[in-house]
Amino acid sequence: MTRPPPSAEATTRRVRRLLAVGPVVVMAAIAAACGHQPRNSSASSSISSSSPEPPSKSSSAVPPPSSSAAVPPSKASRRDDHEALGKAGGLVPDGVAVSDDAIPAVANLDPDLLKALRQAATEAAGDGVEFVVNSGWRSPNYRSQHLREAVSKYGSEAARWVATAATSPHVSGDAVGIGHSDATTWLSDHGAEYGLCRIYKNEPWHYELRPEAIDDGCPRMYADPTQDPRMQQ
DSSP, X not given: OOOOOOOHHHHHHHHHHHHHHHHHHHHHHHHHHHTOOOSSSXXXXXXXXXXXXXXXXXXXXXXXXXXXXXXXXXXXXXXXXXXXTSGXXXXXXXXXXXXXXXXXXXXXXXXXXXXXXXXXXXHHHTTTOOOEEEEOOOOHHHHHHHHXXXXXXXXXXXXXXXXXTTTOTTTTTOEEEEESHHHHHHHHHHGGGGTEEEOBTTOTTEEEEOTTHHHHOOOOOBSSGGGOGGGGO
């Protein structure tokens, strides 16, 4: 007897099942190409759970996997990734002074900027004002993560305000963020004497080195980072 062809409804259900599995496979391929494991279980486990295979008749038919069959991510690699976004990548703990060479965000600043900053901090201390570093040098990975978080939280418009790793003066070690309003007020009044200039009107904490300011005063500030030509590169 000739078996009747499958109904249109059965064919439709089958196609839908294939389409449902397809994106999982594609996501797994992309994740593998990027070197990242998907947040959810892997595509292979998802597929096997939806289409289970019958158990083997003999437990000895399939040898147990060797200890090298599935190597977990290196602990050292995970630690390196964590450090790249921690202090080693530019994260600044609370209360860091400009003299703290143990903090990479400070130690990796441009030497001339750091020298001017420390000279100014010494002078400000005589006036009872303390400089606290809120931000300084940042690694490219740290900066990129900062940009991704800003875009995720505020949308694509944030990309106009947050510099990329290629354009950020923090990555090059040419910018520092100073905390406490009394310190930023002191720098606003005296920073030019040390070549330290505020760059953006909307960022009173952001200072960079402009050596010519010692004689000529600081250049005109940009209203915000979107007007800085360096951010447009």
